[in-house]
Amino acid sequence: MTTHSTLLAALATVIDPELRRPITDLGMVESVQVEENGRARAVIRLTVAGCPLRETITADVTAALSALAGVAGVDVELTVMTPEQRAxxxxxLKGGAAERGIPFNAEGSLTRVYAVASGKGGVGKSSVTVNLACSLAARGLRVGIVDADIYGFSVPGLMGITQAPTRVDEMILPPVAHGVKVISIGMFVAGNQPVAWRGPMLHxxxxxxxxxxYFGDLDVLLLDLPPGTGDVAISVAQLLPKAEILVVTTPQAAAADVAERAGAIAVQTGQKVAGVIENMSFLTLPDGSTMELFGSGGGTLLAQRLTRTVNAPVQLLGQxxxxxxxxxxxxxxxxxVLADPGSAAAKALAGIAEALAQRPRGLAGMKLGVTPV
Structure with a gap:
């Protein structure tokens, strides 16, 4: 006979698509049993009545229980958590922490935060951000993206996200695409309406x-910043003082001049520059030769200049x-990086992601709370 513990073990393999945790750990399983006719019946609590992934959860629960020996069929009933159960x-999820705040600033946080910046628009900063995120997630890391380009948001479209975030009271659950958790103001705007806000609203x-x-415990958080050194760049420095800056430029010397300002802001904010990424470096022609449409050397020049400006080594991470x-x-x-991983651009992006992935979540400087006896 299929025991209750066997049924629960099967349901423990069902991962909530938004919270990325087993439904058994989240208190979503109200009851599960096998009836006399051999059919398994599970009652699953959804976080909210309008859960957009209710069909996914139903299908996953059905598949998990159907795989058990002796189960002739599966019936899934969906209910909704009470306010007490949601609390x-x-x-x-918060680990008992009742205070509202930014978890990435917590003393015990090991999440590496990268603010992807550029001096001006049109250099491919958002494309670089989403490809790095997907490449890191493909390596097994837990990754999140905050689309901080409030006026020019583009990350949802680049990631193929059309789903709105789910709200559990005041907590927002970000949609997940390609293994990456994503939040953007574009998910809260109807159609293609513009966002016309002043600085305080952006902050x-x-x-x-x-x-x-709720991002959960991330290995890496990427922020897609708007171009320049305006309100959002300043807010990021205030809200995430440990964030490191990744500067994206094109090979053109004039573009490198502008991009230098985006990295040099680290001197004023006390942040680190994680490196420089040169995009649109060259075009490979049908005969195998390359054409440098936007010149050459901009990334190397920018890395050298920032090294002097911030008085610390700044590397060109990739072209x-x-x-x-x-x-x-x-x-x-x-x-x-997912659609055509063998392409030259995908390999270059994967190489940059590999360099970032090799930087472990360190414990340096943290107090372990150990005292001698």
Missing amino acids: QLKER RALEQFLSDV IPLDVALREGGDAGMPI
Whole structure:
């Protein structure tokens, strides 16, 4: 006979698609049993009545229980958590921390935060961000993206996300695409309406993304910043003082001049510059030769200048060639590192992601709370 513990063990393999935790750990299993006719019946509590992934959860529960020997069929009933059960869920997710704040600033946080910046628009900063995120996630890391480009948000489209975030009272659950948790103001705007906000509203929106959105324990958080050194760049420095800056530029010397300002802000904010990424480095022609449409050397020049400016080594992490597939992947919501991993652009992006992935979540400087006896 199939025991109750066997049924629960099967349901423990069902991962909530938004919270990325087993449904048994989240208090979502109200009851499960095998009836006399051999059919398994499970009652599953959804976090909210309008859960957009209710069909996914139903299908996953059905598949998990159907795989057990002696189960002739599966019936899944969906209910909704009571306010008390939701409160218990939030407490469980927050680890008992009742205070509202930015978890990435907590003393015990090991999440590496990278703010992807550029001096001006049009250098492919958002495409670089989503491809790095997907490449890191493909390596097994837990990754999140905050689309901090409030006016020019593009990350949802580049990731193929059309789903709105789920709200559990004041907690926001970010949609997941390609293994990456994503939040963007574009998920809260109807159609293609513009966002016309002044500086304080931008700061408040970014603060809410970082404090109210439940990302869980991430290995890496990437922020897609707007171009330049305006309100959002300053807010990131205030809200995430440990964030490191990744500067994206093109090979053109004039572009490197502008991008230098985006990295040099680290001197004023006390942040580190994690490195420079050169995009649109060259175009490979049908005969195998390359054409440098936007010149050459901009990334190397920028890394050298920032090394002097911030008085610390700044490396050129990689050079990404022009590739039609990179643009096509963005239009289709399928980043090139997943759609065409063998392409030159995907390999360059994967190399940069590998360099970032090799930087472990360190314990340096943290107090372990150990005292001699």
